[in-house]
Amino acid sequence: MSFWLLKSEPAVFGIKALAAAARRTTCWDGVRNYQARNFMRDEMRVGDRAFFYHSNCAEPGIVGIVKIVREGYPDHTAFDPGDAHYDPQSDRARPIWYMVDVALERKLDRAITLSELKAHAAGALDGLLLLRRGNRLSVLPVSERHWRFILALE
């Protein structure tokens, strides 16, 4: 089993929206970055776990845990001219963008904020991609060692 971190803006789709979704499940659509796509298309497996991270908000941080319930498949929002993530380069015969389905496993008892994670940047969380300067990846792997450490902070 592998571990991941998925970013989402709470104003767009936060943990509350996921908790309210049918079967507490959603497709992780709209990712338009090749590296992030490759992780979803090629590496995520059913049963993998991911941190649900709130970005671009007052208090960025990890707020929940989700599990991957469906492996990479074409992101249909790329085919829809009315969708904000429409990409005319992508079509059903040759899809460019992929997504996975995730289900909420649980909300954390408390949010683990970015500033709290940063406090360990030079120690136990050295190498965590989220903390790399200027990191903008919205889907990124987390080592098992880092996963366990972060959960112990909760």
Next chain:
DNA sequence: GCCAACGTTGGC
């Protein structure tokens, strides 16, 4: 293939 311009991300 280089690289400047541009758009987006995301913390603050």
Next chain:
DNA sequence: GCCAACGTTGGC
């Protein structure tokens, strides 16, 4: 709202 970082685009 600002701005640094960085991915993408497109002219050459």
